[in-house]
Amino acid sequence: MDKTIRVGLIGWGGMGKSHAGNFYKGNIAGAELTAVCDIDPSLEQVAREAYGPEVPFFAEAQDLLASDRVDAVVIATPHPSHPPLAIDALQRGLHVMCEKPAGVDVDSVREMNRVAKQSKSVLAMMFQHRLNPMMRKLKELIASGELGPLRRIAWTITDWFRTEQYYQSSSWRAKWKTEGGALLINQCSHTLDSWQWVFGLPKRLRAFCRFGKYHRIETEDEVTAFMEYENDVSAVFISSTGEVPGTNRLEAAGDRGKLVLENGQLTFWRTQNSISEHSRISQQPSNKPECWICNVPVAGENEGHLGMLKDWIQAIQTGVAPIATVAEALAGLQLSNAMLLSTWTDDWVTFPVDGKMFNEHYSRRMKS
Secondary structure, eight states: OOSOEEEEEEOOSHHHHHHHHHHHTTOSTTEEEEEEEOSOTTHHHHHHHHHOTTSOEESSHHHHHTTTOOSEEEEOSOGGGHHHHHHHHHHTTOEEEEOSOSOSSHHHHHHHHHHHHHOSSOEEEOOGGGGOHHHHHHHHHHHHTTTOSEEEEEEEEOOOOOOHHHHHSSTTTTOTTTTSOSIIIIITHHHHHHHHHHHOOOSEEEEEEEESSSSSOSSEEEEEEEEEOGGGOEEEEEEESSOSSOOEEEEEEETTEEEEEETTEEEEEEESSOHHHHHHHOOSSSOOOOEEEEEOOOOOOOOHHHHHHHHHHHHHHHOOOOSSBHHHHHHHHHHHHHHHHHHHHTSOEESSOOHHHHHHHHHHHHHO
């Protein structure tokens, strides 16, 4: 496709302005910014000063979608609006890049995925951590079998510290009705996407979310979850926005040692032979197999948001699937919904997540 893709930006907030700027500055080959939209009328003059009259400002998303000014849109609005806006755009034949998360409940995102499958348009998700060379190498090593069969997964990511001012900075933050949660749906969206991208979904999950533990909010700011996978693989996920200095450590233990991603370094503690085989044949009560510590070399740059926007435009032009699809985004959202549902029901949650049950409990929180 030689045609330049005309891109509109819906939700001209912090991330929206960043994405719009990349298109306006010509940082993405084959695409240009042709419209912006935000419900805040005070931003119209700011947008005109930033982009000039050739990039019109719309106060309503539906007006932009119907304007014939765009071939594709980037959605960067509050979370609950992502599915209806994406579905509207797809049904009009427009391509869509959706900021994380895909939505706040699995049923609405399942519908979003259904419409995307029926559409000829490209729907991509902004999960830029998939471009992180460290995460890509970790996934590669596990998939290759170098670590042997997995035994245990643990990810502690508590370096998301947020102040009261952060939650008060926008009226939609940390409210069930307008954000759909807090820690899990916002900070952890990328983390949970990376989790399912590398390890897949568990059989079942038991979680303990704490609501307003560290902040004056109604939604979650701490979570501890235990998961069970096939083949007796166990996993623990811990996250918080109330700790300092916090930790970000991902550890995957297998039959040939363990992989640890922490402080920008991927380390492989590799055993000389199989741990289970060594345990079976060793004549010593606590003799460990020889273990080598390897600092895994990782090459490549992480273009982050810009790289994902480039990939989306390339997918539109070539027909090659984008790096992150809504079907995959649904998997990460299932983890988030399951952790909340497990807490609300004080019970285990199995996969796939029961969307009807989640929405019943979620609706109660919105009403109260």
